[in-house]
Amino acid sequence: MRSLAYDRLFIGGRWEQPATEQRLSVISPHTEEPVGETPEASPEDVDRAVRAARTAFDEGPWPRLRVDERIDRIEKLATIYASETDAIADLITAEMGSPRSFSRLGQGAGALAQMHLTMATAREFPWVERRRGLFGDVHLRRAPVGVVGAIVPWNVPQFLIMPKLIPALIAGCTVVVKPAPETPLDAMWLAEMLSEIDLPEGVVSIVPGGRDTGESLVRHPGVDKISFTGSSATGRHIAALCGGQLKRVSLELGGKSAAIVLDDADIAHTVKQLKMASLMNNGQACVAQTRILVSERKHDEVVDALAVMMSALQVGDPADAATDVGPLVAQRQQERVQGYIRAGVDEGARIVLGGSDKPHDRGWYVQPTLFTDATNDMRIAREEIFGPVLTVLKYADEKDAIRIANDTDYGLAGSVWTADVAHGLEIAAEIRTGTYGINMYTLDTTAPFGGFKQSGIGREFGAEGLSEYVELQSTVSAGKLPNLA
Numbered sequence: 001m002r003s004l005a006y007d008r009l010f011i012g013g014r015w016e017q018p019a020t021e022q023r024l025s026v027i028s029p030h031t032e033e034p035v036g037e038t039p040e041a042s043p044e045d046v047d048r049a050v051r052a053a054r055t056a057f058d059e060g061p062w063p064r065l066r067v068d069e070r071i072d073r074i075e076k077l078a079t080i081y082a083s084e085t086d087a088i089a090d091l092i093t094a095e096m097g098s099p100r101s102f103s104r105l106g107q108g109a110g111a112l113a114q115m116h117l118t119m120a121t122a123r124e125f126p127w128v129e130r131r132r133g134l135f136g137d138v139h140l141r142r143a144p145v146g147v148v149g150a151i152v153p154w155n156v157p158q159f160l161i162m163p164k165l166i167p168a169l170i171a172g173c174t175v176v177v178k179p180a181p182e183t184p185l186d187a188m189w190l191a192e193m194l195s196e197i198d199l200p201e202g203v204v205s206i207v208p209g210g211r212d213t214g215e216s217l218v219r220h221p222g223v224d225k226i227s228f229t230g231s232s233a234t235g236r237h238i239a240a241l242c243g244g245q246l247k248r249v250s251l252e253l254g255g256k257s258a259a260i261v262l263d264d265a266d267i268a269h270t271v272k273q274l275k276m277a278s279l280m281n282n283g284q285a286c287v288a289q290t291r292i293l294v295s296e297r298k299h300d301e302v303v304d305a306l307a308v309m310m311s312a313l314q315v316g317d318p319a320d321a322a323t324d325v326g327p328l329v330a331q332r333q334q335e336r337v338q339g340y341i342r343a344g345v346d347e348g349a350r351i352v353l354g355g356s357d358k359p360h361d362r363g364w365y366v367q368p369t370l371f372t373d374a375t376n377d378m379r380i381a382r383e384e385i386f387g388p389v390l391t392v393l394k395y396a397d398e399k400d401a402i403r404i405a406n407d408t409d410y411g412l413a414g415s416v417w418t419a420d421v422a423h424g425l426e427i428a429a430e431i432r433t434g435t436y437g438i439n440m441y442t443l444d445t446t447a448p449f450g451g452f453k454q455s456g457i458g459r460e461f462g463a464e465g466l467s468e469y470v471e472l473q474s475t476v477s478a479g480k481l482p483n484l485a
């Protein structure tokens, strides 16, 4: 087992003494016992990290290396990471309660796969190209955006660091990563791996901490771009701060996705798939399909099938391979989700299964809960609950289903369940979300991912994800440009 007590911060590629005595203590959501601790980065530590990144970008070798030279370093990182993916997933399970059945795949292997996919994309990416211009050829270069501040939440921490850190590094940026205070340990482990790949000084820093740490990174004039994943409320605040400095910003925010179950859907298949699509990671997923839209005709059949599926879920120790639903990340999250369940009842929805009582004395558990007789104006249908709570909503006809699906501030994901895939594609075209699924919902990390509306600005994964870390520079010339190498 790794050391789970860190006393230094990873600043500019070196293990440095933190500026203050402040510590982050990670508490197991299952046992409520300490798991480990790290220093909490103060604004002074963030300043040191940004200064190191600034110097490394403005004067250092990293942005001036060839792309393939930078890819070589990431290849080394991927090799080291590959030998530790299960262990890092298990550490995340210990930190935030993601069930092992999900975290081995979604947290560890998913993060590693992204490294490989980003390297493959970068090898094909048009870093330089020529365009026919008005006065001769134009030399178009995709230049690194500069110093990047990457801020991530706790729910899939490594999976969310990778689509920021890896494309930014390959593009030639220098990066300061700010992990969430609930999951600093896996980030520090990544720092240990980064220290083994001979990056030039200043290229990467990892500064765990909470709101103040994050905000000092956002406000720092030495940062050229903020790449943020988290709640829409925080995203809105960060975007305003970046706007004040005309700093580049991309935002991956919350969701309240609708699964439209059409009358011709295979209900057994639908419910089997929704087990993961709606409840993955204990319901703590931005893309969770939490509003289940059904017609009057199929309502009872779908609700019964969902209730059977949900009552069979194994709730308990997230480290147990048989567990479907583990505890929520923190007591405040448990209380928040219990509050939503009470709000659902108060507003007139009916609990089919579950409820707001704790299922276990110890640990921050919430019972998987299914609501019906709900309407789309209730809080349980409008706000992101981030727990194992599903709400069934009735639609009158297909047009009404599309209206309800789109009647939300969010636009991250959605799905339709139907025997007619071609018709499913027509429905997808009517839905204002960045990703969509027909008879499945899952992230495809080769395809652009991001939100419409208040679910974000920008895209991650694939060439579009890489494009978030470049600036376009066009050069014209009075003389003939040399041929592209």
Ligand code: NAD
Residues within 6 Å of the ligand: 151, 152, 153, 154, 155, 156, 160, 178, 179, 180, 181, 209, 210, 211, 212, 213, 214, 215, 216, 218, 229, 230, 231, 232, 233, 234, 235, 237, 238, 252, 253, 254, 255, 285, 286, 287, 384, 386, 412, 451, 455, 456
């Ligand atoms: P959050 O917005 O509270 O925190 C996210 C990160 O921002 C954390 O690292 C936090 O410390 C930091 N932070 C908080 N206030 C800040 C500030 N003022 N300035 C700078 N940084 C600040 O989000 P959360 O509740 O921890 O995470 C869950 C949210 O993340 C959900 O809304 C979920 O939908 C969203 N999410 C989105 C995606 C996506 O790809 N769209 C993926 C995962 C999670």
